[in-house]
Amino acid sequence: MSKPELVVFDFDLTLASMNVGYFDAGGSNVVDRCFGGKERVAMLENMLQSVKDRGCTLAVVSQNSKATIKKCMQSLRWTERFFGGLIIGWEDSEEKKSTIVTNLLKELGIAPEDMLFLDDMPSNIRDVRANVAGSGTILVQGKGIMAADVESIKTWCNRQS
Numbered sequence: 553m554s555k556p557e558l559v560v561f562d563f564d565l566t567l568a569s570m571n572v573g574y575f576d577a578g579g580s581n582v583v584d585r586c587f588g589g590k591e592r593v594a595m596l597e598n599m600l601q602s603v604k605d606r607g608c609t610l611a612v613v614s615q616n617s618k619a620t621i622k623k624c625m626q627s628l629r630w631t632e633r634f635f636g637g638l639i640i641g642w643e644d645s646e647e648k649k650s651t652i653v654t655n656l657l658k659e660l661g662i663a664p665e666d667m668l669f670l671d672d673m674p675s676n677i678r679d680v681r682a683n684v685a686g687s688g689t690i691l692v693q694g695k696g697i698m699a700a701d702v703e704s705i706k707t708w709c710n711r712q713s
């Protein structure tokens with residue numbers, strides 16, 4: 553049996569292609585406005601599904617509001633399909649991300665070296681690298697996760713197996 557693994561995504565400029573405000577998160581064109589269009593969403597869904605199929609637990613850890621994230625994901629049904637209850641926003645914790653993911657790892661019984669953490673903020677990447685020894689990190693640059701980041705995720709998954 554493979555070891556339990558955790559992949560943690562930031563929301564703004566990581567899953568989403570922008571910094572999403574509460575009023576950006578509703579309406580019919582969320583896919584274009586908040587996620588960069590249908591093609592990018594399809595790429596993300598393929599990636600999330602294959603990571604999930606491998607048995608990884610998926611989580612969102614964000615300094616945005618959980619209510620905004622859920623509202624934004626509603627039309628995509630990502631909460632149900634991929635993240636279950638593991639969407640952590642500022643309502644849940646205002647601790648630094650390394651503290652939040654350390655608690656999550658303990659709760660889930662997952663080792664730090666079996667966690668991959670993605671974020672667009674260098675300060676969050678530095679925090680996790682410094683305080684969650686052994687974990688994998690990917691600094692997302694530009695407007696959220698793109699093809700090169702998907703490749704980096706695959707590389708991490710292969711390295712683990």
Ligand SMILES: [Mg+2]
Pocket residue numbers: 562563564565566671672673
């Ligand atoms: Mg961000």
